[in-house]
Amino acid sequence: MANQLPIPVVVNGAGGKMGREVVKAVAQAEDMMLLGAVDRNPEYMGKDVGEVAGCGPLEVPIINDLQGTLGMAVQEKQPGVMVDFTHPSSVYENTRAAIAYGIRPVVGTTGLSPQQINELAEFSEKASIGCVIVPNFSIGMVLLQQAAISASQYFDHVEIIERHHNQKADAPSGTAIQTAQMLAELGKTYNVPAVKETEKLSGARGTQIHEGIRIHSLRLPGSIAHQEVIFGAPGQVYTLRHDTSDRACYMPGVLLAIRKVLQLKTTIYGLEKLL
Incomplete structure (x- = not known):
């Protein structure tokens, strides 16, 4: 240079x-x-x-x-x-x-x-x-998304929880949307319901996005940017999580x-x- x-x-x-x-x-x-x-x-x-x-x-x-x-x-x-x-x-x-x-x-x-x-x-x-x-410039988030893609081959149920500071204007986060898109591109449908679900309060089950994946958004002071991708199967739950403590x-x-x-x-x- x-x-x-x-x-x-x-x-x-x-x-x-x-x-x-x-x-x-x-x-x-x-x-x-x-x-x-x-x-x-x-x-x-x-x-x-x-x-x-x-x-x-x-x-x-x-x-x-x-x-x-x-x-x-x-x-x-x-x-x-x-x-x-x-x-x-x-x-x-x-x-x-x-x-x-x-x-x-x-x-x-x-x-x-x-x-x-x-x-x-x-x-x-x-x-x-x-x-x-770029929805998220963190190398750790890229690794989380790659791990989520690998896990999706073995799990049919997945939900995403993202948490940010309360000054973030948009929800869900771009990172959570991108993660859901990446999982949806694998060509499978997730979270086939076992029962007919009823929300007693609108939004209680989050936002359903691509291929049955749900995203839940939290906005709290003291947070920076955090995301969990939670997979479930009979007898086990597999959680991938990324937290930031400094921009x-x-x-x-x-x-x-x-x-x-x-x-x-x-x-x-x-x-x-x-x-």
Whole structure:
């Protein structure tokens, strides 16, 4: 990397919990350059993003102008990357804007619908601009999902419980939905009912998603991100669980995606496809 220009990176949602971690990780990466920091929170406007992130001054002010920042990134000699950790209501437009400017999006914001993901994939392919959408950047979660796929060969009953902090805007989590999708793609139906079920209170059995799989969402302060995939069979229960205690655990996956997205000309969904 010594003879290569650093990758210009724009962090969208730079003042948020995940955004701050990304700022620190990019600032410490020798092959990257933090070019811009965008956030809508008026509390952070004009402040040095390094001071907000707690890693010392970086001489990059936080502004509320994504389009202008993307335009600035276009001027760089090396193709730029936008890392988005914002809000489900804005992530689709943010990602389209980045692709339109020729900036490669790395999207960690969840809440995109399947239709929106398909539209972004078509848009990025037409533009020959790489795009990476990752519900969960943790290597441990990738390993859990791989273990769940292996277990599904031997268990016909499975439910998913995900727990996040109470500031998470969307439910179920993108990770839980992705896990259910991966299990459903194996071509079997799960949880064939033994009796006719009746919910005395709507939602008591969670949300039924692909191929009979149910997801239960918890939102509690003190949590970061946690998921259990619970398999059941006569006489046994097999539980796979992943817990995060620090958002820094996601940063190796984020940095990997920033490096890999430059090599792509279409959209990739899921960190496991980059490993």
